Amino acid sequence: MxxxxxxxxxxxxxxxxxxxxxxxxxxxxxxxxxxxxxxxxxxxxxxxxxxxxxxxxxxxxxxxxxxxxxxxxxYAQFHLKPRGRFIIRVCVGTACHVSGAPRIVETFFDKLHIGHAETTPDLRFTFEKVACLGACGMAPLAMVNDDTFGKMTVQRVDEIIAEYNQRPMK
Ligand code: FES
Known part of the structure; x- marks a missing residue:
């Protein structure tokens, strides 16, 4: 290292x-x-x-x-730094990219004050841009842990953050 x-x-x-x-x-x-x-x-x-x-x-x-x-x-599966309780993934594959993924990514960055592969200081959220998640028909696509959010909009970013801010950390 x-x-x-x-x-x-x-x-x-x-x-x-x-x-x-x-x-x-x-x-x-x-x-x-x-x-x-x-x-x-x-x-x-x-x-x-x-x-x-x-x-x-x-x-x-x-x-x-x-x-x-x-x-x-x-191996990408291993992480050397603490990760958030909730992993937000936004697909930046081609279908999602042309459907507005870059603006959704930027909105998450602005709201969470973190960038790609970073974690909020309270360890609640980690944000990752990811390649095609295999559900291009739902583009643009975001996930939080195993929950999927298809046809994402910039407006829904606030709702998603608010929802997972309510959830317990354990
Ligand atoms: S490009 Fe986003 S799910 Fe395929």
Missing amino acids: SDAVAQQVEEQEPEVDLSLADKVIDKYIDLPGNLMPVLQGVQDEYGYVPRKVADHIAERLNVYPSQIYGVLTF
């Missing part, structure tokens, strides 16, 4: 309870090829892979930290 990335990750990292990671590691420690299941398991526990946890895994599995960070940065 580059110094810049390490510093960025460190700045955002809250205290972590390593016992959650230990439970996952204990489950897989004797199995060959255990690195991927361990990383997936800890991400399920923490919602991302905290740096301290990645270092702890390296120690316990007796692998180089660089090997772990290589896997974490290669």
Whole structure:
């Protein structure tokens, strides 16, 4: 991991309870090829892979930290920074793009004060622009976690943010 990335990750990292990671590691420690299941398991526990946890895994599995960070940065499924409780995805594929996705993206940026792949400081929302979600007939399309919002409009952005601001964080 580059110094810049390490510093960025460190700045955002809250205290972590390593016992959650230990439970996952204990489950897989004797199995060959255990690195991927361990990383997936800890991400399920923490919602991302905290740096301290990645270092702890390296120690316990007796692998180089660089090997772990290589896997974490290669696979898009892994996240090195805390993620929001609600992941807002706006499709920017061709059909959605021509149906107004850029204005919807900009409106989310303005309202949430974050950009692509960023998370609000209260950890409520993470915003992501994504490629075609496979429902082009509903363009422009947005999702919040597993909820789908077809035929999105700029006006609905406020409603969606308000709705998910009401939801509990757990
Ligand atoms: S381009 Fe947006 S769903 Fe296909």
